[in-house]
Amino acid sequence: MNLLCRGRLKLLVASLTAIVLLTWLYLLAGNFENGRSLLLAPCLSDTPAARVLEHAVLESRVREVEEENRQIRLQLSQSQGTAVQPPDGNYGNQQWGASADTGPEDGDNTAEEKNNHTECPRSPSVQKCELIHVACVCAGHNASRDVVTLVKSVLFHRRNPLHFHFITDTVANRILSSLFQSWMVPSVQVSFYDADELKSEVSWIPNKHYSGIYGLMKLTLTKALPSDLSKVIVLDTDITFATDIAELWGIFRKFTDKQVIGLVENQSDWYLGNLWKNHKPWPALGRGFNTGVILLYLERLRRIGWEQMWRLTAERELMSMLSTSLADQVIHWNSPKKLRVKNKHVEFFRNLYLTFLEYDGNLLRRELFGCPSQASPDSVQLQTALEELDEDDQCYDFRRERLTVHRVHLYFLQYEYTPTEDDTDITLVAQLSMDRLQMLEAICKHWEGPISLALYMSDAEAQQFLRYAQASEVLKNRKNVGYHIVYKEGQFYPVNLVRNVALKNANTPYVFLTDVDFLPMYGLYDYLRKSVVQLDMAHAKKALVVPAFETLRYRLSFPKSKAELLSMLDMGSLYTFRYHVWPKGHAPTNYAKWRTATTPYKVEWEPDFEPYVVVRRDCPEYDQRFVGFGWNKVSHIMELDAQEYDLMVLPNAFMIHMPHAPSFDISKFRSSSSYRNCLNTLKDEFHQDLSRKYGSAALKYLTAQRNM
Template sequence: MKHVLLVGQSVMVAANGKMASPWRARPPPITKLTLGVLIFVAFWILLAYNSPSYTLLDDDDNDALGAVGGQITANGDVRMTMENRWRGRDGPGTNCSKRLSPSPCEEIHVAIVCSGFEQSRDIVPLIKSSLFYTNNPVHFHFISDEDARLVLGTLFRTWQIPGVRVSYYPAEGLQRLVAWFPNRHEFKPSQVAKLLLASVLPQELEKVIALNIDLTFAADIAELWWLFEELAAQDRAIGLVESQSDLYAGRPWATLGGGYDTGVMLMRLNELRRLSWMQVWKTVVEKITDTSGAVLRALTDQDIINAVIKDYPYLHMTLPCTWNLQLSKQTISEVCFSKLSELKILHWTSPRKQNIQLNNINFFRSLHTTFLEYNGNLLRQRLPSTCSSSNSAGYPGPGLHRTGTLDQTANKGSCSKFREASSLTYRTHLFYMNYKWPEPKAFDVALVAQLSMDRLHVLEALCLRWKGPMSLALFVSDSELQQFLKFANESKVISDRTNIAIHVVYKADGFHPVNFLRNVALNEVRQPYVFLSDIDFLPRYGMYNDIRATLAEFEPENSRKALIVPAFEILNYRTRDFPKSKSALIRMMDQEQVFSFHYHVWPQGHAPTDFKRWRTSTAPYRVKWAASFEPYVVVPSNVTRYDMRFVGFGWNKVSHIMELNAQLYDFYVLPHTFIIHMPHAPSPDVAKYHLKWSYRKCMSTLKMEFLRDLMRKYGASAMRYKNLKLD
């Protein structure tokens, strides 16, 4: 191979620069000897190009590079050292990976450590970009805590990406593997999780790509997977890219040369097990403890792997730097590539992530933003089901599930669009914003609602008026979600709260799945009670504490009691004019500035609340259910879920209250609390209902089906609905 490189260099020199001019002045005659030499050289170039096995660096080369990498100046500047290391060589497999790749049915295994709600959100661009470029089956192995398993489990189950499998391995179980670790109080087992992969992952699994979550792919992950062939050819156990900063300058105990970054790492697990990997890095940690105990508490798996490489340099192979372009303020990654098209993976190593200033940063940000806003539903079409199960054999792990294709068997015929909309699987990302589980409180109550971007303006006002926990389902597209995130992060009212659970449900074509959204929010409540509201209603200041006090005083003897919060509407958009007390509300009612909700278009919806009695009430009073009643209620959080056949506009709340009535719930009106509706433009589904006869006809059909199901389910208690007049 060295001869090939030398010949290539001589040809390049002859083709340009000062050495080219004599040839242009007088071309030499081509003799038989010259022709023979050229044919011989061409033969060996062709042979080297098509060889299925290739070697760019032998052991002597690696040792020499390690020696160059050790030349660090007194002030820790490694820029010139790193430039010398990268220039003149592309690294193993750079050219070969362009023409060699695994079978399109070979399953690629990826291991990622992911903990908490924030990391579960930040990992999405990595998932999207890694799957976007490849058609190979991918099996993700997540080392995760309980929160991440909840989020990722729901996300992948509802995403339904063909050719993708997911396994979960509890991070809580890592403690037993590092119980010997001479840790300080800051140490967490997740800091060294990558070191434990050979022990945690199934013993049948021979190799895995270990990734950080802050990556954005710009190439097919199958090309990276193919580099395992080179790793095996060199008999190395780990493949990784050199550090592109001076992170390890001044810490000669820690690294070989300038060090390595473990954000992208190839691991031959079978080889690591053969080498007793756990014992290897344990010995190194104990050595560091003896010499540099003061830094032990800050050690991560990257620090330990670098220390291992220093003591055992034959374990690793250096990967092409384009497979881990490290972007931080101190980076010198620009010497890694000559064209942006050469890049494979962006690694956002800076604590500021995308908010840094670098050469080409606009291009890097644009690539990352593309995947933030990319419609993830399109990945459901990423892989034709041509690969047999034998080509992607599974490695059973804790929590393994296989995602499949979308169910295309929705009922056809009459009202098929309604039925299809109610049976769709919507991609769902729970707890998208920062959230902390509240401490358990007696009679605690969470506000439950759903919203889309056209109701976003109400959220800040709602947060000011409801200080208790909230569970909100947000219905948005991928691009709209980034607008919401920007709005929420810039709002101090929202960003300062950690008791608001935002559950993202991604849009699909069709109707607004209002009851599906309500159920998503309702399912994630951990409080004993819920206030089932709509996002465009603002509660009276202090209502959270009032409801808790009422529940404590008026504790339901059983779970079949629904406490009604009276609903009103105001024609003034200014929230500062909203009444702050019951007495102020009554005065505004007398002045005809406030009215009972929908009194002029749908009075039967709230008439059973008996607003006349409410004006003078001082204690909860019981009311009877009536047809079309749809109050906003406080109920136990284990309440029956909403019927998801009702999408868009019509009967979505009415059906729920009717089912509570069939379950023999008693309805009580709260005397001192109230909510006020914020005026807004009608939703598109409202317009469809009023303008399209076919819409109203299908709604009547769904109502009749619901009533039949109700009578079949609840028997005698639901027979009163048999002759119910449908509005």
């Protein structure tokens, strides 16, 4: 199976995990010589003589593999300097093969030099539209993030339809199902299998590796995957491809009728042991085989009784080994330290990995020309809606934005939340982009409860955010903050779509709908929970208004009480929010009454009212036709009022807006008359839709709009 012999595969960056069981099982099940297994049958291996003979056979085979790999390395070293051209259809100008001194000054090799180079034979071809199956075991937040980079590299090079099979826990299932549904990549199918149902299959095996039980689940794939699936490529989540995965798939055609598993020998001498005193990486013969990339002929494995075979082997080996251990390959991008390894190709590997880490996934939504369309019903519906738009409409860009499907990566970082027993818990819900990132630490200090944040970012910005969060002592110690990435696409900021992502992924009965540039008063979380009980929000449709204030100072001694805030208002260091530029937005809060209020009081809806409120999680979503600046919160409060929510102002609650530079969208609104005209058009259409939805009760909004 000399995979390394293949020039186009030698750049395949594998962060691969080696399981001792599969090292033995490869020799047992996957490599037959002259029609017989190189290992003795279990029933014949009970005698000491048989065990000695079996050990000798294994040693002989290992020596053969060592010699084969030595010859491969020799061939590769001789072929340095030959650039193997990529197959037709690959994108970009990748350098295939290593480059050495070219000899003549003009950079051309002589004919004699060219004849001395050894090129590995090309991999067997794959049919043009043949479906390639890929399986991954993926559990948790971090692995779900890693697998995206793997998928990007596969999609970048691929020319065939793909079917990904993910064995996932609950967390990874939620993340990846949402991601692929919103990614909408043509000719890509995705199936999920419950890892919890497979745990009992391998939980009895003691394992010392950090991957735990999930590292052993590859043994169960013949049972986990569909019975009619004949073969599959099994990958670790932290792999990056440098060529078309079809080249791996084509190797199945080289299998003899008695070969069932394809593996690569570990390349590092670390696996041989004896690098230092008492260095014993594992009790395997030679380097062992690497299971980060496996070719499994499932149909044949089932036929030879794979499940019974690996179980019997495991039971026998555990009698002497006591537990299994896994090992990592040299180039293995599953931790920051691995990026600093010493290897002559490390710069290429590092750059390749970082390229796909920050690569714009939207660019991978390209059709496979010449293959039958495999569009999902959602894709067909979206295409139909887009075709119905009038491109001559002055507001075409706004209408198209409403139909844009943005990729969404839920729970980008580790998230842990334990529900409270009294069902009064409240999640702070907000959205932000890269220019508001500095607010996160302050909000976490002011609000100790759960938080749901949707971040509108590019792929590259998402990685910058990741580094920022991991370096922050405040953020990395807060596990009850859900960070959801909505990837950038289009020319407008889809503010209400981003808000809805944060809202829909709140896990508490109540939500505090706010903006990220506001700091809640200290203790607001506990005060709001008490107010929820006091106002019986479980049985009444109420929206609790948190009065909003602002400061023009970047450094503020934050008030610790209502009395202190009122004093700062009187001294001019604080103001009621937007009193000088947009008084209608918050005037109905009735700040004069709030100054002396000691109990919650009800206020009536007025045009353009946009307070920050606490409501039940099942409240209406934000209207996604409103993008960029203008009417995005106003429309939401209007619908709350249409659904007969009572607006109750809390007497001892407040929040303060911190100063920042104006957003790009507000600049467009102020400078573009067409922008403002389209916003008015969208307002009129929203009013009409509201009237159709809520009947005569919604006529007051249209009347109020016309009287303005």
